[in-house]
Amino acid sequence: MDQDGLYQRQVIERARAPVHAGPLEGATGRGEGTNPMCGDRVRIGVWLDADGRIGTVRHQTRGCAICLASADMMAGLVAGQDRIGAATMGRDFTALLQSGQGGESCPELRVFAPLHRHRSRIRCATLAWSALEAALVEAPAGTPAGETKDG
Amino acid sequence: MDVSPSVMTDPIDALRDRRADFPILGERVHGRPLVFLDSAASAQKPVQVIDAMADTMRTQYANIHRGLHWMSERTTDAYEAVRDQVAGLIGASAREEVIFTRNSTEAINLVAHSFGSLMRPGQAVVISEMEHHANLVPWQMLRDRTGIELRVAPITDEGDIALDALERLVADGKVALVAVTHMSNVLGTVTPARRIADIAHAAGARVLFDGSQFVVHRRVDVQAIDADFYTFTGHKLYGPTGIGVLWGRRELLEAMPPFLGGGDMISSVSFERSTWATVPHKFEAGTPAIIETIGLGAAISYIEAIGYDAIAAHETALVDYALPRLAEVPGLRVIGAPAERGGVISFTMDDVHPHDIATLLDRNGIAVRAGHHCAEPLMRRLGLSATARASFALYTTREEVDALASTLTQIRSFFV
Secondary structure, three states, rough: OOOOOOOHHHHHHHHHHOOOOOOOOOEEEEEEEEEEEOOOOEEEEEEEOOOOEEEEEEEEEEHHHEEEEHHHHHHHHHHEEEEEHHHHHHHHHHHHHHOOOOOOOOOHHHHHHHHHHHHHHHHHHHHHHHHHHHHHHHHOEEOOOOOOOOO | OOOOOOOOOOHHHHHHHHHHHHHHHHHHOOEEOOOEEEOOOOOOOHHHHHHHHHHHHHHHOOOOOOOOOOOHHHHHHHHHOOOOHHHHHHOOHHHHEEEEEEHHHHHHHHHHHHHHOOOEEOOEEEEEEOOOOOHHHHHHHHHHHHEEEEEEEOOOOOOOOOHHHHHHHHHHHHEEEEEEEEEEOOEHHHHHHHHHHHHHHHHHEEEEEEEOOHHHHHHOOOOOOOOOOOEEEHHHHOOOOOOOOEOOOHHHHHHHHOOOOOOHHOOOOOOOOOOOOOHHHOOOOEEEOOOHHHHHHHHHHHHHHOOOHHHHHHHHHHHHHHHHHHOOOEEEEEEOOOEEEEEEEEEOOEEEEEHHHHHHHHHHOOOEEEEOOOOHHHHHHHHOOOOOEOOOOOOOHHHHHHHHHHHHHHHHHOOO
């Protein structure tokens, strides 16, 4: 069926049962990625801690299995990263999708490497990263909106 | 070309030999025989079209109309002969009513720009909920440019235009044009063109049909359906890309200002005087798609030789075969149940995303379309973000429908 391993079990399972899906209460940064080719959409909510590191990421994804699994794995992976770390991962991931090689900063995402043979599907996997990038632009370092450091 | 199928033959098998005319159908994709079920996006090309275009470039090519030499005149003859062919194909009353455009999108834009420039604020254009973006965005642009109103006729849950609602939309007499598809590229709905034209005309409106899908499967008679404008594109009709057709009633075309203009168009004195001032040349600025037009002519000859009766019978039989066959696939839902359906079937399958369906079909050599099919408002009306779509052509076989159905069953078990 899937001779070139695009739909590995890990991808299918993650798409079927995402662990970081849903709205993020108190998000201080929100971003959206859309694919006009198919109407798929990823909405990202994020907040950063006082040191500017990503606290929590949640995604609301309307998309294919690749899109959904990519968004969910990204959300888990970038937690604890600062903006530069997240951007590095995003770049490495994009290079991985284009060449099938690399992904040093995000080896977990090598499961998507077969996408380099499906150019029309690469955007499915990068949609969440575009949304994250937009969310991080507006997210200030600090605590989630509506909360204080004192609780 | 001896292609007349026996009336006793199964209508699908009757065209089986025609597959040999399409060289690409012998290709393999990912090691599998190509099963091409994306013809509604663009059809494959028979050798008759390929050869006509290559032969033109090899033996008989020059720029047309303006040249005074033998080669130009012969090429002009070949190009203009296609205008006669198109006129004959759709029942135009005069060859001058046939305007060559780049595609159906450009033809609709021509009408929106040119016929639209004659509209005044307070007038309206009516489209339907199931239009391709090509028959939606140009009217939005016209609305934003001129202040006309854009009204949308709803469709029923089955996927037919709600004619009673259409009647109400045109009742105030402010509608200048009703512009709707003759066959939906998503639902396969064949619209009741004559009925729609009657409704439009009774309210004093003109009517345009986007026939890009319809003309592939059924004979168009612009007189019988009482159209005012009709558009289609060549590449879905087994012809090349880059050539489309606008047909319009002569008195309308003559009243309309040019779409694209330029000094060349009106000031050339070395060639047939007044050519550019009259239809159709008024609307054909610049060097046209000569080779592609000749390719379209070859495609029309090819279609005419097979005959629309055989093509329509093949399509109907194939749809009648495919719908129950696809219904056997667990979780598969065919979108829409129009009163009359052409060879286009959109579907979803449980929660498996259409893109995943399309990619896995492709890995098995089966080409379908997935997405919103350039009809986003329709998708919203249907409560969907995307569908997968299988579309048929005269070369499609039962075995290909079987391959689709059985592979879909495998895909579902992979995901669910």
